[in-house]
Amino acid sequence: MKNGRDPVIVGLADSALEGGRFVKQASVLGHCALVANEALKEAGLSMKDVDGLLTAGMWGVPGPGQLNTVTLGEYLGIMPMFVDGTNIGGSAFEAHVAHAAMALREGYCEVALIVYGSDQKSLRSRTLGGRPSVLNMQHETPYGMLTPVGGYAMAARRHMHEYGTKSEHLAEIAVAARKWAQLNPAATRQDDMSIDDVMDSMMISDPLHLLDCCLVTDGAGAIVMTTAERAKDLKTTPVSVKGYGESHSHWAISEMPDLAHLLPAAKAAKRAMEMAGVKHSDIDVTQIYDSFTITVLLSLEALGFCKPGEGGAFVSDGRIAPGGEFALNTSGGGLSALHPGMFGMFLLIEATRQLRGDCGARQVKGAETALVHGTGGTLSSGATVILQKGLQA
Amino acid sequence: MSYDNPLPVIDQDSAPYWEAARQGRLDIPLCADCGKHHFYPRTVCPHCFSDKLSFDTVSGRGTVHSFTISRRPAGPGFADEVPYVVALIDLQEGPRMMSRIETDDVESVQIGSSVEVIFVRATDEVTFPYFKLT
Ligand SMILES: [Zn+2]
Numbered sequence: 001m002k003n004g005r006d007p008v009i010v011g012l013a014d015s016a017l018e019g020g021r022f023v024k025q026a027s028v029l030g031h032c033a034l035v036a037n038e039a040l041k042e043a044g045l046s047m048k049d050v051d052g053l054l055t056a057g058m059w060g061v062p063g064p065g066q067l068n069t070v071t072l073g074e075y076l077g078i079m080p081m082f083v084d085g086t087n088i089g090g091s092a093f094e095a096h097v098a099h100a101a102m103a104l105r106e107g108y109c110e111v112a113l114i115v116y117g118s119d120q121k122s123l124r125s126r127t128l129g130g131r132p133s134v135l136n137m138q139h140e141t142p143y144g145m146l147t148p149v150g151g152y153a154m155a156a157r158r159h160m161h162e163y164g165t166k167s168e169h170l171a172e173i174a175v176a177a178r179k180w181a182q183l184n185p186a187a188t189r190q191d192d193m194s195i196d197d198v199m200d201s202m203m204i205s206d207p208l209h210l211l212d213c214c215l216v217t218d219g220a221g222a223i224v225m226t227t228a229e230r231a232k233d234l235k236t237t238p239v240s241v242k243g244y245g246e247s248h249s250h251w252a253i254s255e256m257p258d259l260a261h262l263l264p265a266a267k268a269a270k271r272a273m274e275m276a277g278v279k280h281s282d283i284d285v286t287q288i289y290d291s292f293t294i295t296v297l298l299s300l301e302a303l304g305f306c307k308p309g310e311g312g313a314f315v316s317d318g319r320i321a322p323g324g325e326f327a328l329n330t331s332g333g334g335l336s337a338l339h340p341g342m343f344g345m346f347l348l349i350e351a352t353r354q355l356r357g358d359c360g361a362r363q364v365k366g367a368e369t370a371l372v373h374g375t376g377g378t379l380s381s382g383a384t385v386i387l388q389k390g391l392q393a
Numbered sequence: 394m395s396y397d398n399p400l401p402v403i404d405q406d407s408a409p410y411w412e413a414a415r416q417g418r419l420d421i422p423l424c425a426d427c428g429k430h431h432f433y434p435r436t437v438c439p440h441c442f443s444d445k446l447s448f449d450t451v452s453g454r455g456t457v458h459s460f461t462i463s464r465r466p467a468g469p470g471f472a473d474e475v476p477y478v479v480a481l482i483d484l485q486e487g488p489r490m491m492s493r494i495e496t497d498d499v500e501s502v503q504i505g506s507s508v509e510v511i512f513v514r515a516t517d518e519v520t521f522p523y524f525k526l527t
Contacts, residue, residue: 130467138402143491144466150467153461157504253481
């Protein structure tokens, strides 16, 4: 079965932050270029080798960001022959890995560069005011729902109604993330935090508190993919892309098919795990998008790690915290490490670092197989990637 | 008095819906092929992909599917309304829509609460269908 064109992650990089802001002075495209160079360099490649370019972001919109790969390719000084600007929200990068994997298999490109950058913290551009009131959003934005937290809050309340899930369950997720962050020197928030701290934090959009919400930071990250054949000669520990899947269902929260169940996540994960030939018990480390605490709980159920309605019990008693039996969001996640707006890039980076064995105090011992699952929009999209250490037979 | 909050950018799909609301009716599309209503208004039915659609005046009654209490305003114009309830309403006729629930007691709203449409004028062009508990 081994094929020289099987897709492999061979390079990664993310930018240094201090207090959630970029340390280095550069434009958002400058930060994209810096992490791209760094990710290529660690593999022993350079920008000249790149013939596939994939990106998603919120920069330059309206304006040059509308043609995001075109603008980024120009800035980098390359003429890629495979491009993908798919934007399905924060899960876009999991979809990019899937698309790059197919392009590599097909021989449509040899070295694919996936890049993301956001300077939302420095720009103070993050708002809760909703999306322009056109097309589908004319039926939501005028009602003043805090966006996107209000949609997640409605899903959380529905899950509570159907299954008796409690705010304490959601708080467990935030506390576990903080404990992982305390083991990650790069994480933005490392101060002690308890269940009570989460429950006592300001109510933003009932039933979600401030500490149920992800951070608002800057951030840039890059991933380099190539073929197994090419990876043999490169400098980094290769991580194979074994399976992938993606789907989406809605943008307006009123159009979500089932508020308490993530149907796109279930479809994406089923395909990815079948493609990879792995069972849940094969997964050593899991990275799940944590835009809000409820996102993690809904994802765990949709991905099949527990039954619908059992997410609250699943995350209880420190099970997903360091030392627990289920290694989840080991960087501290979007809740405590960083969240530049589209966190999916950093899920992939952390999973790859875990499989390389580069994670220091937070390293999951003997991690061979990782599941990465991104969520985008308002629980709109789901995309799953299965990664395995080494060049897999 | 000026209206400071976001207004819908009305388009060809939605114009009859907003015009009906202005006149105090809740009109939503009904499909002649599959017999189902849908919301928000489209030119092609999302259930069966037919374009044989017409606007139908519905009961304006439904139940709360889920909701959130905004404790902070979604923009400065909403500041004097905090806290307020944004809800998803399951209409008796089937479709689900976002709206507001007007109430003096935001804590009284529950999933499953029965609601009825009321019409709240924003500008000469736009009247919003809000809901109240019944
Ligand atoms: Zn129809």
